[in-house]
Amino acid sequence: MSTIYDHGAPGRQAVALPQLGKVEQGLLGAIPADLRRRDGPRLPEVSQPELVRHYTALSRMNYGVDTGFYPLGSCTMKHNPKLHEDLARLPGFADLHPLLPPEACQGALALLWETAEHLKGITGMPGITLQPAAGAHGELTGMFLIKRWLEDRGELGRRTKILLPDSAHGTNPASAAMVGFTVVSIPSDRRGMVNLDALRGALGSDVAGIMLTVPNTLGIFEEDIVTITDLVHDAGGLCYFDGANLNAYLGRARPGDMGADVFHINLHKTFSTPHGGGGPGAGPVTVSEVLVPYLPVPEIARKGETYHLDWDRPKSIGRVHPYFGNVLVIVKALAYILSLGDEGMRAVSGGAVLAANYLKAKLKGAYKLPYDQLAKHEFVLSGEGMGNGVRTLDVAKRLIDYGFHPPTIYFPLIVKEALMIEPTETEPRETLDTFAEALLSIAAEAREHPELLREAPHETPVRRLDEARAVREPRLKLDF
Amino acid sequence: MLIPKELKYTKDHEWVRLEGDKAWVGITDHAQKQLGDIVFVELPPAGKVVQQRDLVASVESVKAVGEVGAPLSGEVLEANAALSGSPDLVNKDPHGQGWLFTMRISTPTEAGALLDAAAYEAFVASGG
Numbered sequence: 041m042s043t044i045y046d047h048g049a050p051g052r053q054a055v056a057l058p059q060l061g062k063v064e065q066g067l068l069g070a071i072p073a074d075l076r077r078r079d080g081p082r083l084p085e086v087s088q089p090e091l092v093r094h095y096t097a098l099s100r101m102n103y104g105v106d107t108g109f110y111p112l113g114s115c116t117m118k119h120n121p122k123l124h125e126d127l128a129r130l131p132g133f134a135d136l137h138p139l140l141p142p143e144a145c146q147g148a149l150a151l152l153w154e155t156a157e158h159l160k161g162i163t164g165m166p167g168i169t170l171q172p173a174a175g176a177h178g179e180l181t182g183m184f185l186i187k188r189w190l191e192d193r194g195e196l197g198r199r200t201k202i203l204l205p206d207s208a209h210g211t212n213p214a215s216a217a218m219v220g221f222t223v224v225s226i227p228s229d230r231r232g233m234v235n236l237d238a239l240r241g242a243l244g245s246d247v248a249g250i251m252l253t254v255p256n257t258l259g260i261f262e263e264d265i266v267t268i269t270d271l272v273h274d275a276g277g278l279c280y281f282d283g284a285n286l287n288a289y290l291g292r293a294r295p296g297d298m299g300a301d302v303f304h305i306n307l308h309k310t311f312s313t314p315h316g317g318g319g320p321g322a323g324p325v326t327v328s329e330v331l332v333p334y335l336p337v338p339e340i341a342r343k344g345e346t347y348h349l350d351w352d353r354p355k356s357i358g359r360v361h362p363y364f365g366n367v368l369v370i371v372k373a374l375a376y377i378l379s380l381g382d383e384g385m386r387a388v389s390g391g392a393v394l395a396a397n398y399l400k401a402k403l404k405g406a407y408k409l410p411y412d413q414l415a416k417h418e419f420v421l422s423g424e425g426m427g428n429g430v431r432t433l434d435v436a437k438r439l440i441d442y443g444f445h446p447p448t449i450y451f452p453l454i455v456k457e458a459l460m461i462e463p464t465e466t467e468p469r470e471t472l473d474t475f476a477e478a479l480l481s482i483a484a485e486a487r488e489h490p491e492l493l494r495e496a497p498h499e500t501p502v503r504r505l506d507e508a509r510a511v512r513e514p515r516l517k518l519d520f
Numbered sequence: 521m522l523i524p525k526e527l528k529y530t531k532d533h534e535w536v537r538l539e540g541d542k543a544w545v546g547i548t549d550h551a552q553k554q555l556g557d558i559v560f561v562e563l564p565p566a567g568k569v570v571q572q573r574d575l576v577a578s579v580e581s582v583k584a585v586g587e588v589g590a591p592l593s594g595e596v597l598e599a600n601a602a603l604s605g606s607p608d609l610v611n612k613d614p615h616g617q618g619w620l621f622t623m624r625i626s627t628p629t630e631a632g633a634l635l636d637a638a639a640y641e642a643f644v645a646s647g648g
Contacts, residue, residue: 450583507582508557
């Protein structure tokens with residue numbers, strides 16, 4: 041594969057750069073001579089057609105939700121409505137400087153306030169911060185809130201443990217540990233749900249709280265959720281819900297009603313703002329009444345018809361992000377909420393659950409299904425026992441030949457050879473059928489032509505990559 | 521799958537080689553196969569005092585990070601320095617050159633509860 045430096049010749053230019061004006065020349069004089077670069081930057085020297093062809097060729101090797109089905113479990117790679125892009129580019133949002141005084145950006149503050157009110161309503165929780173930049177950042181914020189609450193009650197040194205079901209998102213234990221809590225793992229039972237006896241055994245006066253992923257990473261809703269939160273509250277702890285999977289019950293159930301004290305929302309998953317390479321994330325955190333005093337500052341507050349920044353929160357944990365979080369992502373999320381309305385949001389969760397169960401029913405005869413419960417938005421198969429030495433990695437690589445992005449593999453850890461599939465609600469039935477046919481065909485190939493899987497992918501610009509070598513001997517820069 | 525007879529095992533897929541009060545510790549052949557290609561090993565510093573089952577090391581593969589507990593209580597003597605440059609030794613020779621650390625054990629009675637090779641083999645066969 042070539043880089044842009046493999047094209048062109050000295051002296052070629054794709055664009056004519058403007059000459060420095062008087063202002064820029066003057067600025068140059070302000071830089072001490074010994075800090076100025078002696079040689080010009082080594083820019084690629086290519087003509088415009090060479091430039092266009094190179095990047096167009098690269099873009100055609102790329103794969104994303106705009107090119108095909110992307111059933112990446114736990115990641116909710118669904119369609120992002122294009123209207124959102126137009127709205128986020130409106131100059132009233134895109135051209136704002138974050139240091140503008142509130143009176144000069146009332147529209148943007150109104151938008152943030154309105155989004156916050158919607159998210160409080162959707163989650164059934166009275167407090168919110170929009171600052172966190174992504175899900176794990178929301179988790180960290182939530183753990184800081186619990187820590188400050190403990191400190192305020194004089195219990196910080198005593199309550200040091202956070203309980204974590206082994207079906208939680210992998211970032212949860214890291215977030216708890218970063219704030220200084222000790223993580224205690226709670227095993228799942230045969231249903232793939234929290235083992236209540238193990239939970240009761242772990243609860244005590246040294247427990248700060250629990251972090252539950254709802255639904256969990258098996259795509260299963262905790263049937264005992266209210267019992268779990270009651271047990272934790274009775275033991276004097278708080279309940280954190282990882283809300284990355286909110287799309288499974290959006291508009292149908294509210295974490296606040298289930299006993300959550302902290303809840304993070306991935307706007308870039310449930311609320312369909314671009315994800316991965318497509319844009320920064322946003323992980324607002326909603327909280328129950330007891331944690332409201334500790335929320336990050338400033339709070340965007342409304343007085344009559346005007347909005348202002350309320351810094352008067354003496355118990356706040358402080359800022360967790362500069363300014364107001366990733367505001368343009370929040371613009372897109374509000375567009376999604378308003379476009380869909382209540383009915384539309386219920387249709388999101390209904391569609392996500394229907395698609396997951398439809399695929400699960402089609403595939404469970406050909407692949408192991410270790411936890412056969414009603415799925416929520418995703419489900420986990422196992423590639424164990426496919427025979428002929430075929431492993432889940434081989435299945436995933438072979439799917440690329442069929443034109444699909446592979447699902448998440450080898451997570452969650454409680455399923456051996458896991459294949460974690462999240463179809464999302466934005467795929468037509470024909471796509472789900474074609475994907476199911478591909479996986480069924482691969483299961484047959486594993487029996488009859490296992491080498492096709494072990495050597496896959498065959499149809500890609502590069503064949504199977506050596507993942508271990510890429511980590512052991514990383515080449516992080518291009519020598520040219 | 522290799523399960524050397526002379527070693528002792530834990531249900532967390534660690535092996536122990538005991539010589540007097542000194543113990544060599546590593547992860548089993550079964551464990552390295554489950555993890556796949558190992559790319560990084562994090563080991564405890566010499567002198568660290570640990571209780572049985574404390575998490576003291578981690579073994580990272582392209583798929584996952586496996587936590588390694590202390591199979592016995594005691595003090596860490598030495599970490600296997602060769603693994604920082606060649607973590608793949610854990611894949612190639614899990615019970616030999618791929619050892620993780622040695623320790624001076626403080627509670628010899630704990631060793632009695634470790635599994636022997638036959639018990640470990642049965643544990644793995646039962647899906648453990």
